[in-house]
Amino acid sequence: MADHVYKIVELVGTSRTTIEDAVQNALTKASETIRSIRWFYVTETRGYVEEGRVGYWQVTIKLGFTIEE
Amino acid sequence: MADHVYKIVELVGTSRTTIEDAVQNALTKASETIRSIRWFYVTETRGYVEEGRVGYWQVTIKLGFTIEE
């Protein structure tokens, strides 16, 4: 794995149900155009509120992937 | 929306089940007295442990709402 170079991009996934689902939605969208995604980490967990309930979760992730030859 | 002013308050919601439920419990309690809650973000996720298991989750959120006329 030595001398590989990775790129990190920042995305916000949303979901009406869970934090985990919001992350997965971001990964699903990213994997349409990025091959070889390797890892992510969560940088922010927010949400919008509708009539006193969580309307949807907004989870910001940074996503690392191999820059391919 | 311009020239609106929002207030931010900080709450800790708790739940025996999930992080999402702890956040919702804080929102439910806040919406008893605050109308027009708009958004929140999570600032800390903690928990108490009972006999080696998560006894309850304690999730701190900051909550933004419109200061009404």
Add this chain to the structure above:
Amino acid sequence: MADHVYKIVELVGTSRTTIEDAVQNALTKASETIRSIRWFYVTETRGYVEEGRVGYWQVTIKLGFTIEE
């Protein structure tokens, strides 16, 4: 409770399903050797990606427990 001393250790729990489960896995492993765990807080939420999906969650927690006599 005054004059008690607590120790804090840092663990990473993993899970294929949820953030909460990753935390519980870390607590379960820790409670094999540490009695009287009292609280934890989450310091990082990461994950590895396999074919565009969360392969497993990696949640770092700090765990506080009483140093017993």
Add this chain to the structure above:
Amino acid sequence: MADHVYKIVELVGTSRTTIEDAVQNALTKASETIRSIRWFYVTETRGYVEEGRVGYWQVTIKLGFTIEE
């Protein structure tokens, strides 16, 4: 001034024109109900974008005031 106690509250002011104006709008609203505001500091500067231009600035401040007798 010794032994005074101050309270700090967090507000978001908005403005279509400048950062300074967004701060002033928050102060103006706060001073309708809070006497003796003493100082503020900026904790976040954000904005919403409309057709490639700053639609309005959203500036979060913390505001300190004397708790009066």
Add this chain to the structure above:
Amino acid sequence: MADHVYKIVELVGTSRTTIEDAVQNALTKASETIRSIRWFYVTETRGYVEEGRVGYWQVTIKLGFTIEE
């Protein structure tokens, strides 16, 4: 304790003598209007200087209390 909701407020206590006394002064003032204060943590320790000596300490705390039924 599960499903309780706590509110966190931010105060600055001052004292001519010690950091501990500045914190206690903030708690004393807060407990005039807030029942069931549970915990606090220090977020900033400052002071004003008069002729080369600490004139008074200004200690900022966040204070958590149960939102009562």
Add this chain to the structure above:
Amino acid sequence: MADHVYKIVELVGTSRTTIEDAVQNALTKASETIRSIRWFYVTETRGYVEEGRVGYWQVTIKLGFTIEE
């Protein structure tokens, strides 16, 4: 808005006049290639100095936009 995914990119705008103008310059450049920019936040405010005066402001922003279908 649920289940939308946003991308965040980081830009530095510059201006000889104001912080606000530096931000607008970054937005103007970004909107040449990115449709549907939604929000930004300021992460750093710097400047270069020429003969004791601010030569130009350099303001770093993170910019969020909808990943379109």
Add this chain to the structure above:
Amino acid sequence: MADHVYKIVELVGTSRTTIEDAVQNALTKASETIRSIRWFYVTETRGYVEEGRVGYWQVTIKLGFTIEE
């Protein structure tokens, strides 16, 4: 001193009286099992409140000591 290796552990000391005493209590407990403690730094100062007064201080420190041959 070159090529020494130090280990850092994290403890919470408590005291009913002062911040300094809480730190000393953590050091006293640690020195029962760790020889050659060298330095510490404070990472958090908290406290529990009993009837409007500081019930006890909880001070988190990181503690460095030489790993002995």
Add this chain to the structure above:
Amino acid sequence: MADHVYKIVELVGTSRTTIEDAVQNALTKASETIRSIRWFYVTETRGYVEEGRVGYWQVTIKLGFTIEE
């Protein structure tokens, strides 16, 4: 430019009008005694409030300059 050494000093500029003016005031004062100031960055934006309006802005900057031969 290689092997140059720069010094960084921290100043607070004030102004009754704008954040930019407060920065310029700090630079103007600094350039009375420091030649070859190169860059600055803003570390804090505060202000004092007089009767519900911003009385003056207090902007803290770090200022870099070449240590001359």
Add this chain to the structure above:
Amino acid sequence: MADHVYKIVELVGTSRTTIEDAVQNALTKASETIRSIRWFYVTETRGYVEEGRVGYWQVTIKLGFTIEE
């Protein structure tokens, strides 16, 4: 240089030898597709361990470049 706009991207370079080499590897890869890279700063220094030795260094950098006309 006024009114230029810069973009910042985040990369992870790896190397079996040094931190400096890991940074250079990221720059070399980036310069295959980005002209006019101007500066970088290090945001994280990590590494993987193989049999008690640093297997390879992983250094995360943010990289700024001029958005060309």
Add this chain to the structure above:
Amino acid sequence: MADHVYKIVELVGTSRTTIEDAVQNALTKASETIRSIRWFYVTETRGYVEEGRVGYWQVTIKLGFTIEE
């Protein structure tokens, strides 16, 4: 007070007794050469350990003073 410029310097005071005394020692030394010190804030609280006890406290402060005409 408008248009004043303040300088901030960083000092470490030490004391065998208390945190407050370490701060005062730094102020006393600084006031030998700096007139018109106005405020300080604590940025780090450390200490050296001698035979399981706090040998001396090392408290880092930033100190603000008026740049005089």
Add this chain to the structure above:
Amino acid sequence: MADHVYKIVELVGTSRTTIEDAVQNALTKASETIRSIRWFYVTETRGYVEEGRVGYWQVTIKLGFTIEE
């Protein structure tokens, strides 16, 4: 790799020559007692100065390893 639990410990390695060597010295010492060290990251880079030169580097790392069955 799912459901593994990792422990993180914090060490300071020192070296008279390079940052990389200080990290390796910490790893070498740690691997005397810890099997299966997996990764590390640098949290602080300090040094002591002797007669105007770096006497030795002190690099703090956090070190992750698998808790073995």
Add this chain to the structure above:
Amino acid sequence: MADHVYKIVELVGTSRTTIEDAVQNALTKASETIRSIRWFYVTETRGYVEEGRVGYWQVTIKLGFTIEE
């Protein structure tokens, strides 16, 4: 060592070769005017890029020294 007071200053050293050399260059320059430098820590590691290679490293350090009688 008790009751000593230290001053901390911030410098940026540069080098075409290594991070360590950039730090040493800052120390060498500082020791021309400051006696009894004691320690430093690195606060930022940056660099300028020339044709896809690190042109020179810019390493910011804080430097502590005894204020002599």
